[in-house]
Amino acid sequence: MIMGEQKPLEVILGMLAPYDKIVLAGCHGCVTVCRAGGAKEVEILASSLRLAREAEGRPLEIKEVTLERQCDPEYLEPMRPYLEDYQAVLSIACGAGIQFVAEKYTSTVVLPGLDTTFIGVTEKQGLWVERCQACGDCVLHLTGGICPVARCSKSLFNGPCGGTTTDGRCEVDKEIPCGWMMIIERLRSLNQLENYRKNLPMKSWKTSRDGGPRRIAREDLME
Amino acid sequence: MKTASRLERVFDEGHFAVTTECGPPRGSDPEVIRKKGELLRGSVDAINVTDNQTSVVRMASIASCAILKEMGLEPIVQMVTRDRNRISLQSDILGAAGLGLNAILCLSGDHQTFGDDPDAKNVFDIDSIQLIELVKMMRDEGKFPSGKEIQGPPNLFIGAACNPFAEPFEIRPIRLAKKVDAGVQFIQTQCIYNLDRFEKFMDEVRKLGLHEQVKILAGVTPLKSAGMAKFMKKNVAGMDIPDDVIQRMADTPKEEQAAKGIEICVESIERLRKVEGVAGAHIMAIEWEKMVPVIAEKAGLLPRPDISVPSD
Amino acid sequence: MILKAFEKGADGVMVVGCLEGDCHYLSGNLRARARVGRVADVLDTIGMGGERVAMYNLSAGEGNKFALFATEMVDKIRSLGPSPVNVARKSRKQAPAQEEK
Ligand code: SF4
Ligand code: SF4
Numbered sequence: 001m002i003m004g005e006q007k008p009l010e011v012i013l014g015m016l017a018p019y020d021k022i023v024l025a026g027c028h029g030c031v032t033v034c035r036a037g038g039a040k041e042v043e044i045l046a047s048s049l050r051l052a053r054e055a056e057g058r059p060l061e062i063k064e065v066t067l068e069r070q071c072d073p074e075y076l077e078p079m080r081p082y083l084e085d086y087q088a089v090l091s092i093a094c095g096a097g098i099q100f101v102a103e104k105y106t107s108t109v110v111l112p113g114l115d116t117t118f119i120g121v122t123e124k125q126g127l128w129v130e131r132c133q134a135c136g137d138c139v140l141h142l143t144g145g146i147c148p149v150a151r152c153s154k155s156l157f158n159g160p161c162g163g164t165t166t167d168g169r170c171e172v173d174k175e176i177p178c179g180w181m182m183i184i185e186r187l188r189s190l191n192q193l194e195n196y197r198k199n200l201p202m203k204s205w206k207t208s209r210d211g212g213p214r215r216i217a218r219e220d221l222m223e
Numbered sequence: 224m225k226t227a228s229r230l231e232r233v234f235d236e237g238h239f240a241v242t243t244e245c246g247p248p249r250g251s252d253p254e255v256i257r258k259k260g261e262l263l264r265g266s267v268d269a270i271n272v273t274d275n276q277t278s279v280v281r282m283a284s285i286a287s288c289a290i291l292k293e294m295g296l297e298p299i300v301q302m303v304t305r306d307r308n309r310i311s312l313q314s315d316i317l318g319a320a321g322l323g324l325n326a327i328l329c330l331s332g333d334h335q336t337f338g339d340d341p342d343a344k345n346v347f348d349i350d351s352i353q354l355i356e357l358v359k360m361m362r363d364e365g366k367f368p369s370g371k372e373i374q375g376p377p378n379l380f381i382g383a384a385c386n387p388f389a390e391p392f393e394i395r396p397i398r399l400a401k402k403v404d405a406g407v408q409f410i411q412t413q414c415i416y417n418l419d420r421f422e423k424f425m426d427e428v429r430k431l432g433l434h435e436q437v438k439i440l441a442g443v444t445p446l447k448s449a450g451m452a453k454f455m456k457k458n459v460a461g462m463d464i465p466d467d468v469i470q471r472m473a474d475t476p477k478e479e480q481a482a483k484g485i486e487i488c489v490e491s492i493e494r495l496r497k498v499e500g501v502a503g504a505h506i507m508a509i510e511w512e513k514m515v516p517v518i519a520e521k522a523g524l525l526p527r528p529d530i531s532v533p534s535d
Numbered sequence: 536m537i538l539k540a541f542e543k544g545a546d547g548v549m550v551v552g553c554l555e556g557d558c559h560y561l562s563g564n565l566r567a568r569a570r571v572g573r574v575a576d577v578l579d580t581i582g583m584g585g586e587r588v589a590m591y592n593l594s595a596g597e598g599n600k601f602a603l604f605a606t607e608m609v610d611k612i613r614s615l616g617p618s619p620v621n622v623a624r625k626s627r628k629q630a631p632a633q634e635e636k
Contacts, residue, residue: 009580044577047538052581055619057627153334154305154345158352158401160394161331162386162413163460171460172334184394196394199401202309202353202368 001121002030002094003128004037004114006045012090013052015111019087020058023079024049024113025101026066027093034128037092037114039066045092045113070097076104083108118150136207136214142195144186151179157200160184224363228325228380229297230269230409232530233503234438239496240503241524242299242411242440243515244271247282253290256282259512260291266516267506268527271328271411274301278338285315289322299382300324303332308348309357313367316358320377328382328411329354352405355383359406381406385439386413387424389461396427403436410437411505414444416464418494425498434500441495442505445514446484449473485518492522537574537588544621547587547612548574549605554594564592583618586611 006012016022024046032038046062053060063086068075070093079101083089088109091098095116102110118130133150139157140147149155153172159180163171170176187193207214225231233240243263248255256272263270270291274284288298300319307315319327331351335343349357358381360366365376383402387395399410415421421441428434446452449472456464468487475483492504504524508514519525540548550571552564568590575585589611591604617625 009577013581044538047542048577048581051538051541051578051583051620054623055582057623154331154350155347156331156350158350158398160389160391160398161351162384162389163333164390165460166390168390172336178390181391184391193397197397197401199352199356199405202349202357205348 001033001119002096002116003034003118003120003130004031004092004094004116006036006041006092007113007115009048009052012045012111012113013049016049016053016060016088016090019060019109020053021061021086023063023065023083023086023089025070025079025089025091025093026064027068027070027091027097028066029069029071029093029097031092031094031097031114032066033122037094041092042066067093070094071100073100073104076101079105134208135203135205137204139200139203142200143183144190144192144195146179146183146186148179148183151177151182153179156180157203224378226325226378226380228269229530230299230326231380233268233528234409236528236530238268238528239524240269240438240440241267241506241519241527242269242271242503243267243506243508243512244273244301245512246273246276246509247284247287249279249281251282256287256290257294260294260296262512263515264294264296265527266519266525268503268530269297269299269326271299271301271505274303274330274332275306275338276301277333278305278335278340278343280339285319285322285324288319288324292323297326298324299326299328301328301330302354303330304347304349304351304354305332305335305345308346309368312349312354312357313361316361316377316379317373320379324379326380326382326409327358328384329358329407330384351383352401355381355402355405355407363406380408382409382411383407384413385410386461387415387421388413388417388463392420392424395424396431396433399428399433399437400431403433407437409440409502411440412442413461414442414507415491415495416462416468418491420463421495422498425500429500434502438502439500440503440505441492441498441501442507443488443491443495443518444507444509445488445511445518446472446480447511448477448480448484449475485514485521488518489521492518492524496522537571538577541578541583541587541618541620544624546618546621547589547608547615549608550588550590551601551604552590552592554592557594583620584615586615587618 024042026037026039026042028038042064046064049060050062083105088111089101090111090113091101092113098110098112119132119134120128120130123129130150132147135149148157152159153170154161160178164178164181168178168181170178184196187196230240245259272284272287275281284301288300291298329351335341335345358379361373362376362378365373367373385399449469452464452469452472455462472480472483495501506515506518537548550567552567555564558564571588571590574588578587579585589608593601
C-alpha cells in the first residue's frame with residue numbers, strides 16, 4: 001500500500017493563502033488505511049484550516065469530499081459539476097491521485113496536502129514501514145523474501161556492509177534493522193544459504209525509476 | 224596477469240607487507256597531501272587515499288593519489304560506489320590507470336547521513352563486490368560491461384576491505400569468499416583490537432582456503448587516549464574494542480596514554496604477524512600519520528624491501 | 536469532533552474519560568488522550584493555544600471530582616479569554632454595523 005503523511009499545517013496554510021474557497025479532497029484508497037487522507041482526515045484538516053483562517057480574520061470556505069479513488073478516471077468525474085465554483089483543490093490523496101486530479105481538470109489549481117512517502121505495510125497500529133521500492137524486477141526469491149533494495153540502506157545486492165551493529169541494526173540508524181542481517185537469518189532458516197554464496201550480478205535499473213514514467217499496457221484489458 | 228603495483232611485488236617476493244592510509248585535505252592545497260606523503264616515505268609499501276570517507280567532502284582520492292605518485296610514492300586509490308554510477312566508475316577506473324596508479328580499493332562507502340551533506344542523493348548503482356568484478360572484467364577481459372572492447376585496459380591490483388567484527392560474524396568469512404570469487408587480490412581489514420576474535424575469524428578463513436587466494440593485511444589503529452577508545456567503541460559501527468584494552472589505556476596516566484596506545488598497537492602487529500594467513504599490516508593512524516614510521520620501526524617492519532617497480 | 540466544538544464557538548473543551556487501566560474498551564481512553572494531544576498540537580500551530588483542550592480521567596462514582604475538574608477547567612479558560620476565533624468573529628460582526636452608520 002502507498003503511504004503518505006499530511007504536510008505540516010503551516011505549510012498547507014501557506015499554500016492556501018491566496019484562496020478563500022476551496023475543495024478539500026480525500027481518497028478512500030491507501031491513504032485512508034494509513035490514516036493520512038481519508039474521510040476522517042478530511043474532516044479534521046477542514047476544521048483546523050477553518051479555525052486557523054477564522055482566527056486570522058480571513059475565513060476559508062471548504063467543500064469536503066472524499067472520492068472512492070483519485071487514481072481512477074471514473075471516480076474523478078463527480079467533481080466536475082461543482083469545481084467551477086471553487087478556486088483550488090487541496091488533495092490529500094497520494095501523489096498519483098493529486099496529479100490525476102490536476103490532469104483531469106486542467107484549468108483548476110491543484111495543491112498537495114500530503115507528502116507521499118513509500119510503499120509499505122502496517123507493522124502494527126500506528127506504525128507503517130517501507131517494504132518495496134518498485135524496482136520493477138523483483139528478486140525476493142533469491143533473498144528469502146526480504147528486499148535488499150528497500151531494506152538495506154545502501155541497496156546492496158551482496159551485503160551486509162561492515163557497518164552492521166552488534167544488535168543487528170543498520171549503521172545508518174538504530175531504528176532500522178539491518179536488511180542483510182534479516183536476509184541471512186531468513187536464508188539460513190530456509191536452508192537456502194547457498195543463494196547467498198553466489199554473487200548477485202550488477203542489477204539492471206532499467207526497470208526502475210530512471211527511465212521516465214513506467215507503464216504497463218495490457219492489450220487484453222484495453223478497450 | 225601481473226600489475227606494476229609495488230604492493231603486489233612485495234607479496235610476490237614473500238615479504239610481510241605494510242600499508243597505511245591518509246585522508247586528503249578539505250581544501251585544494253596539494254601541500255597538505257605532500258606533507259603526509261613525506262612523513263610516510265620509506266616506512267610503508269603503499270598508501271591508501273580515502274574517498275570522501277564518512278561522507279565528508281575532501282579532495283578527490285584520484286587527484287591526491289596522482290600527487291603522491293608524482294613524489295615517487297605508491298598510492299592505492301580508494302573508490303566508493305556511494306557517489307558514482309557504473310558509467311562514472313568505469314571512467315574513473317580508466318582515469319586512475321591513466322594517471323599511472325597501480326592499485327584500487329573497492330568499497331561501497333559510508334552512508335551519506337554520516338557526513339556534511341545528508342541531503343545528498345546516494346547512488347549505490349552497484350556494490351563493492353560488483354565493483355571488484357567490474358575492475359577485474361575491465362582489466363582481464365579488456366571489456367566494458369557493455370561488451371565493448373577497451374583500448375588499453377586498466378592494469379590495477381585489486382583490493383577490498385573486510386570487517387571481521389561486524390554482525391553476523393559467521394557470515395563474514397563467507398562474504399570474504401564472495402569477494403575472492405569476484406576477483407579481489409588483497410584485503411585490508413577493519414582495525415583489530417579483539418585479537419582473539421580475529422584469530423577465530425582467520426581459523427574460518429583458512430578452513431575455506433581463502434588465505435591462499437587473497438593477501439590479507441591486518442588493520443591496526445593506535446589509540447591516542449582512553450577517551451578515544453571509549454568513543455570509538457560506542458560510536459563507530461562494527462568496531463570491537465574489548466574492555467581490557469580500554470582498561471589498559473585508562474590505567475595509564477593521561478600524558479602517557481598516547482605512548483601506551485602505540486605500545487598496544489606494536490604488540491598487536493607482533494601477534495598478528497604470527498597468525499597464519501596474515502600477509503601484512505595496514506596501519507591506520509588517522510590524522511596521526513607521523514606515528515606510522517614509529518610503529519613500523521618498533522614492530523620491526525623496517526626497512527621496507529627495496530623494490531624497483533618497472534616504470535610502465 | 537473536538538475541533539468541531541471549537542468551530543461552533545467553544546473557548547475550551549474538556550474531554551472526560553474513564554480511569555486509565557479501567558477502560559471498558561481496553562485502551563480507548565489511552566488513545567483518546569493521544570488524540571487530545573494531537574488536537575492540542577493543532578491548536579498550538581494555528582495560534583489558539585493547546586491549553587484550551589484537556590483530558591481528565593474519572594470513574595463513574597466521582598461526582599465531586601468531576602465538579603472540581605470542571606471548575607478548574609472553566610477558570611483556566613476564563614484566564615485565557617475568548618478564543619482568537621471568537622474574537623475575530625465578534626469584530627467582524629461589529630465591523631459591518633459600524634459601516635452602516
Ligand atoms: S526487489 Fe524490487 S520489486 Fe521486489 S520488493 Fe524489492 S524493490 Fe520491490
Ligand atoms: S548495515 Fe545492513 S542495512 Fe545498513 S547499509 Fe549495511 S548492509 Fe545495508
